[in-house]
Amino acid sequence: MPSDNSLNTSLGSIRREIALWVLAALALPVGFALAPAQGTAHSVGLVLRIGGVLLLAGWAAFIRPRLTPWIVVGMVAGVELGLDAPSVAIGSHFLSNIFLRLVKTVVAPLILATLISGIAGHGDLKSVGRMGWKSLLYFEVLTTIALVVGLAAANISKAGVGLAMPAELVGSVPSAAPMHWQEFLEHVFPENIAKSIADGQVLQVAVFAAIFGMALAMTPRDKAEPVLRLTEGLSETMFRFTNIVMYVAPVGVMSAMAFTIAKMGPGVLVHLGKLLLVFYGAALFFILFVLVPVALLAKLPLRRLMQHISGPAAIAFATAASEAALPRAMEEMEAFGVPRRILSFVIPAGYSFNLDGSTLYLAMAMVFVAQVANVPLGIGTQLFMMGTLMLASKGVAGVPRAVLVVLLATAGTLRLPSEPILVLLGIDALMDMGRTATNVIGNCLASAVVARWEGALFEEPVTPAVIAAMQE
Known part of the structure; x- marks a missing residue:
């Protein structure tokens, strides 16, 4: 049974979370609606938009310190950056490219390792x-x-x-x-499997890995075991590699969203x-x-x-x-x-x-x-x-x-x-x-x-x- 103190702490956290979301839900729509306005209305909209982003950042930092809330913050912040600082948003696009490059380095070895070890280890x-x-x-x-x-x-x-x-x-x-x-x-x-990996041909890599896994499963166990251990180790390593890359996800998401809004504009x-x-x-x-x-x-x-x-x-x-x-x-x-x-x-x-x-x-x-x-x-x-x-x-x-x-x-x-x-x-x-x-x-x-x-x-x-x- 949870203690009264822990229950009160949990309820207090829920109340703070609801309050932050209500305030952000009120500030952001009004702020974005005032984005095309001029003069004082535009300034008010800017303050509301920035305030809404900061409220969501507080929620992600202190109440839900996980990756997904920070991705949400990145998306909303990207919209704000694209609206109010389009030149900065376009110039920051390299950040999303860096994130995508890092993720692309994971895809081919991850598919190769997991598919080969999955088929060969299945038996x-x-x-x-x-x-x-x-x-x-x-x-x-x-x-x-x-x-x-x-x-x-x-x-x-x-x-x-x-x-x-x-x-x-x-x-x-x-x-x-x-x-x-x-x-x-x-x-x-x-x-050419190297060419398939370089070109990002996921289906070709998967076909190669499937055939390789079947061949490994038919290989005598004493010969196949070292290769199987290698692929299992590579798979485990690439998952940990992914964990490191995902720390960059909120920044990459913000950059991608900002670039999209800056290039397209709401009027399009x-x-x-x-x-x-x-x-x-x-x-x-x-x-x-x-x-x-x-x-x-x-x-x-x-x-x-x-x-x-x-x-x-x-x-x-x-x-x-x-x-x-x-x-x-x-x-x-x-x-x-x-x-x-x-x-x-x-x-x-x-x-x-x-x-x-x-x-x-x-x-x-x-x-x-x-x-x-x-x-x-x-x-x-x-x-x-x-x-x-x-x-x-x-x-x-x-x-x-x-x-x-x-x-x-x-x-x-x-x-x-x-x-x-x-x-x-x-x-x-x-x-x-x-x-x-x-x-x-x-x-x-x-x-x-x-x-x-x-x-x-x-x-x-x-x-x-x-x-x-x-x-x-």
Whole structure:
């Protein structure tokens, strides 16, 4: 039983937290609303915005001294910096680049080590194969639903109807060459693992690691043991490396958000606000009415799952790069109870095959492009477009705004004009944050569902490195 003193201390902390949040919730919206104002109103707005940021910083420093609250502070501070000091915000963009560079150094060795040790240490290759087809089946079902939601949102909202493209932009975007399924399958397999790592080809690295892990599992135990110990040691080291890098996350997040706001400006959303709202509405609908029911059907503890997903999702939202959240996502889901052998297969594979947010956005964007160009799309054409996007969307995670390449390629396949895609460039950074966060949420959930499907959820102890990371 807790003592009266400890209970009073806990209640006092809760009251202070609520008070800080209420004050910040009052100050920040009014402050941001007064940002375009002039004179005294602008000064009042500036004081309110800075005060709101300081209140959140106090909350993160004294009440919730954890990484995720500081990421929230970084996001809000970045918005303020982008609004009131755009030149400083643009000049500070190198900080987010440093953070992304550090994270990118983690991704390839982490995937290699965890996937190889997960397969080779598993011993039962038939079980790995079973887990593989279960994962792929889950990925394809969820991404198909995401495509349907995106198509429905674009067709119902008609966000692109009546939006005329500026005349000076016509003809300035070159049409992309069609993307064929043979080229995709060929691209899956690495020709040089060093080149795949250098180019950030996550799927190629995962394929190499999977084949290497199977070969190691078939190697005589006395020969395989040193290599297996090496990969397990590398995996443990890279998780600790990630813990160090994550100390920089709030600064990197602040810099990324500030740069986005300074470059785009609030006025750029006037003509494309409807599309932005429809996209986020569709993404929220997908999370609430697809992902949450999946979690409930898998009998996952929803509140605890949300606590572990919130950190990676916040990093993904702010940086608009799925790979920036990958190391933290793997740590959080292992702490949740997903065995590393399952994590090391499902999450890397999901980064190429389970991009729920990207596929939802791509379906919406292609219909939007057709609406802007005044090109009608029949049911048959949209079904063909779903199949094309299902293939073209594989492997676009990892680099901010990489889906624009897929949009150009799909426009070429469907013989749609590519010029309207320029209309999307104005708000693509803000779109990218939402779709990347949805990708990460979907992949974290997928690892838990597959672990439940395999009967392995909550069955293995969490490694000391991950326990240490959760205490940061």
